[in-house]
Amino acid sequence: MPELPEVETVCRGLQQTILGKRIQKVLVRETRLRVPVNSKRLEKLLPDEEILNVSRRSKYIIVHLSGQQKILVHLGMSGQLTVQQHNEDFKKHDHIIISISDGLQLCYHDPRRFGLFEVLTENEFKIYPRLLTLGLEPLDKKTTAKVTWPQVKKSKKPIKNLLMDANFIVGVGNIYANEALYFAQIHPQKMANELTARQWEILLQQVQLVLRNAIQLGGTTLNDFVNSTGESGYFQLELAVYGRENEPCKICKEKITRVVQSGRSSFFCPRCQAA
């Protein structure tokens, strides 16, 4: 479900609802996420903490607490992090419920359980391995075609795989990689090191554009993505190639083709994105 725009949408929603709230109680109903949830630790480190800020790094949500510890959340494929009125009417896959002040609760829900929910002390956070290897934020103004070009030039993988490599650039998943390549008119299987500098410049620009547009529309809801208040996004209405196998290209009417790369579907127009 969630790539950078969806995670950003959740973060912005949380910023508007839970800043300044105090954590009261923690309930863990299911510990079997990607990394097993340490309920004892959550129960020990979270109560009485004030929520100071919510930020995003890559596809991770970071909730900053007054005692310097942080909650690190990843939504995996099917995770939802919502704020709701306190209730005990738990739904299937509501795994972690955190009661906070003013009669609210923060609920982590994740049917496929590929997500992550951890509390880290300040020091643990600093050396957390999954965060240390992350590449550049695509929307950071320091992320330019110029500074990233050397890695593109030496990459031995297809450009789509490179775009989705979080050690290079973070936040771009299957949907937005397909969309950006389409608008840049580059074939997803083209080897990264065969791009011209100009093509890379255009592609990075399209990545940034598609991410910004998606954020503006509250993300993409294919199936089950919801923001922090439980509402869907609207960017699925704008998708130009993703999921459109056999449908006509919006530019030239040629049939959109699907191929599988590294176990993921790539959709492209064979005419606009010639090999």
Add this chain to the structure above:
DNA sequence: GGCGATGTGATTA
């Protein structure tokens, strides 16, 4: 009802 597909990322060969 069954089967193939799914927005992620770690692990393995």
Add this chain to the structure above:
DNA sequence: TAATCAAATCGCC
């Protein structure tokens, strides 16, 4: 560098 897997659900035949 790329297939495999984790697991539940959805949509299509």
